[in-house]
Amino acid sequence: xxxxxxxxxxxxxxxxxxxxxxxxxxxxxxxxxxxxxxxxxxxxxxxxxxxxxxxxxxxxxxxxxxxxxxxxxxxx
Amino acid sequence: xxxxxxxxxxxxxxxxxxxxxxxxxxxxxxxxxxxxxxxxxxxxxxxxxxxxxxxxxxxxxxxxxxxxxxxxxxxxxxxxxxxxxxxxxxxxxxxxxxxxxxxxxxxxxxxxxxxxxxxxxxxxxxxxxxxxxxxxxxxxxxxxxxxxxxxxxxxxxxxxxxxxxxxxxxxxxxxxxxxxxx
Numbered sequence: 001x002x003x004x005x006x007x008x009x010x011x012x013x014x015x016x017x018x019x020x021x022x023x024x025x026x027x028x029x030x031x032x033x034x035x036x037x038x039x040x041x042x043x044x045x046x047x048x049x050x051x052x053x054x055x056x057x058x059x060x061x062x063x064x065x066x067x068x069x070x071x072x073x074x075x076x
Numbered sequence: 077x078x079x080x081x082x083x084x085x086x087x088x089x090x091x092x093x094x095x096x097x098x099x100x101x102x103x104x105x106x107x108x109x110x111x112x113x114x115x116x117x118x119x120x121x122x123x124x125x126x127x128x129x130x131x132x133x134x135x136x137x138x139x140x141x142x143x144x145x146x147x148x149x150x151x152x153x154x155x156x157x158x159x160x161x162x163x164x165x166x167x168x169x170x171x172x173x174x175x176x177x178x179x180x181x182x183x184x185x186x187x188x189x190x191x192x193x194x195x196x197x198x199x200x201x202x203x204x205x206x207x208x209x210x211x212x213x214x215x216x217x218x219x220x221x222x223x224x225x226x227x228x229x230x231x232x233x234x235x236x237x238x239x240x241x242x243x244x245x246x247x248x249x250x251x252x253x254x255x256x257x258x
Contacts, residue, residue, distance in 0.1 A: 004113040011106075011161040043164070051160060057153035061142060062114040 001062050001070055005032050008055050013040035029069040032059070041076055093125065099170040100131035103162050107133055107174065110158065116143065132173045133158075140177040147211075148183065151176055187214055191221035194245040194258055198228050202247055204255040206233070209240035218243045 002023050010016035015037035024031040036044055045052045056072050063070035100123045111119040116137055124132040137143055144151045155174040162169040173180065187210075194205045207218065215232055222230045222245060229248050232241040244255060 004110070007109070007113055008157060008161070012164050046160075050156070054153035054156045054160075057145070057149055058110070058114060058157060061145065061150050065115045065139070065142065 001030065001059060002032065004062055005034060005055065005059060005072060008058070009034055009036060009044055012043050012051065013037065014043070015040055029071060030063070031071045031073065033073050033075045035075050038076065041074070044074060095168070096125055096129050096131060096170045097123075099162070099166070099168070100125065100133070100172070102165075103131060103158060103169065103172045104133055106161055107135070107154070107158050107172075110154065111135070111137075111143075119143075126173065129170050130173060131170045132175060134178070135174065135176045137176065140179075143176045144179050148179060151179060183214075184217060187217045188221050190258070191218045191245070195222055195225060195228050197256075197258075198245050198247055201256070204244050204246035205258050206255050207243045207245065207258045209236050209238070209242045211240065215241060215243050218245075 002021050006019060006021045009019045009021065013019060013036055018035075018037040018040070020035040022033045022035075024033065034044065043051070044055075046054075052072070052074060059070050059072050104121050104123050108119065108121055111117075111121075116139060118139075119135050119137040122134045122136075124134065126132050135143065142150070143154070145153075151174060155172065158174060159169075159172055162172065175181070190207060194207060197203075197205050210218075219230050222228055227248050228245055230243055230245050232243055235241045246255075
């Protein structure tokens with residue numbers, strides 16, 4: 001799941017080397033924190049949050065397949 | 077495969093056939109990778125060139141329902157993310173439509189039936205019919221299906237709490253204003 005978020009984020013930005021994803025494991029929910037170059041925030045979030053919403057949807061689907069819950073937060 | 081149409085969000089106008097194929101092949105590899113990273117290793121993807129420089133990537137998977145999602149949310153997210161990625165790599169990438177087990181084709185047929193049923197009701201009763209809330213791409217299919225049938229017209233009503241608008245199929249000439257729900 002971390003690989004998925006990392007791969008998508010790196011593929012969308014101008015500074016892929018600045019993408020960092022950290023995983024915080026909870027009991028039932030795993031939280032991913034996404035950090036990127038400040039200039040790339042708009043690319044990762046998208047107009048009206050459309051891009052980050054789509055990434056969350058794919059992450060949720062990947063997690064559900066393993067019977068887990070996942071959350072994704074963009075940290076700036 | 078049936079002709080598919082959709083508003084293109086990113087991508088290109090005048091691309092040659094060979095370019096479209098090359099671009100589509102790259103998109104197929106990327107989609108395969110995305111699906112693998114999501115845990116859907118069994119997915120098989122076929123590539124079809126569409127009209128107007130679009131590419132259709134058709135996915136077969138034993139977990140189709142999960143890949144489509146409620147109201148095609150997952151399918152649309154996949155398509156959106158894939159197109160953003162391909163566009164970021166190459167501004168001239170062909171726009172890709174992602175489908176799973178012909179969901180979009182079947183969904184389009186259902187919408188067309190809904191549009192024609194509503195038209196029939198309006199013709200018989202002379203009263204407007206309001207359809208269920210649906211996303212813009214679906215409303216577009218309804219508007220286009222009804223267009224050109226002189227005695228009825230369509231318009232969209234304001235969005236509900238979830239941001240979805242509803243299409244109203246109405247008599248071409250304004251009546252008393254009463255609307256029935258479909």
